[in-house]
Amino acid sequence: MALDIKICGLKTDAAMAAALAGGASHVGFIFFAKSPRYVEPAEAGRLRQAARGEAMAVAVTVDAGDAFLDEIVAKMQPDMLQLHGAETPERVAEVKTRYGLPVVKALPLSEAADLERIKPFIGISDRFLFDAKPPKGSELPGGNGVAFDWRILVGLDGGVDYMLSGGLNAANIGDALRLANPPGIDISSGVESAPGVKDPALIEQFFRAVRAARNTRAA
Numbered sequence: 716m717a718l719d720i721k722i723c724g725l726k727t728d729a730a731m732a733a734a735l736a737g738g739a740s741h742v743g744f745i746f747f748a749k750s751p752r753y754v755e756p757a758e759a760g761r762l763r764q765a766a767r768g769e770a771m772a773v774a775v776t777v778d779a780g781d782a783f784l785d786e787i788v789a790k791m792q793p794d795m796l797q798l799h800g801a802e803t804p805e806r807v808a809e810v811k812t813r814y815g816l817p818v819v820k821a822l823p824l825s826e827a828a829d830l831e832r833i834k835p836f837i838g839i840s841d842r843f844l845f846d847a848k849p850p851k852g853s854e855l856p857g858g859n860g861v862a863f864d865w866r867i868l869v870g871l872d873g874g875v876d877y878m879l880s881g882g883l884n885a886a887n888i889g890d891a892l893r894l895a896n897p898p899g900i901d902i903s904s905g906v907e908s909a910p911g912v913k914d915p916a917l918i919e920q921f922f923r924a925v926r927a928a929r930n931t932r933a934a
């Protein structure tokens with residue numbers, strides 16, 4: 716089974732080059748002002764050019780209004796929108812219709828009961844992104860480098876398309892793939908040397924760890 720891999724929170728040409736060299740299927744840009752990964756829409760539009768024809772460029776927003784989404788879509792020209800706030804199913808549907816782009820709804824999970832939160836979005840969100848709940852005191856809804864218990868995904872309906880995220884890194888990705896067998900994975904702070912500072916060497920190391928884990932499983 717193919718595995719989608721998203722490197723999120725890109726801000727530099729070097730990080731973009733490392734993501735594409737590793738074989739990223741998706742590259743993400745953060746449009747949340749409080750994040751150390753925030754990038755201006757026009758700069759994301761410049762950076763994403765390198766990904767054209769190679770990887771889907773994803774705009775990550777948090778409860779963004781139409782005016783900001785209009786600006787992002789015009790200046791960055793994303794292939795996909797990730798809604799990482801408290802957007803309702805109605806808002807997700809509205810955003811999909813307004814821009815005609817596929818939408819990924821991010822949902823925070825910590826226990827099996829949280830999987831119920833998926834249901835209202837079925838048939839509306841094109842894909843899901845499952846992340847850990849933010850730690851107390853964090854101002855960020857994502858990008859906290861915190862993992863959840865991946866075992867809760869074992870019983871998930873196979874028809875639910877999702878990316879696993881939250882606290883992934885080269886050291887734990889093997890376990891995550893083995894336990895949850897997700898269709899896609901999404902990483903941000905696990906390939907950084909400091910908050911918001913992507914390290915091309917860590918990105919390369921992450922792809923190596925993914926390949927090693929997949930080769931082990933196939934053997």
Ligand SMILES: O=C(O)c1ccccc1N[C@@H]1O[C@H](COP(=O)(O)O)[C@@H](O)[C@H]1O
Binds near residue numbers: 775
């Ligand atoms: O990364 C951020 O700063 C961010 C801000 C606001 C919303 C989402 C954000 N990031 C998303 O969270 C996942 C998981 O991050 P991590 O690997 O645990 O650091 C990241 O890939 C983004 O999709």
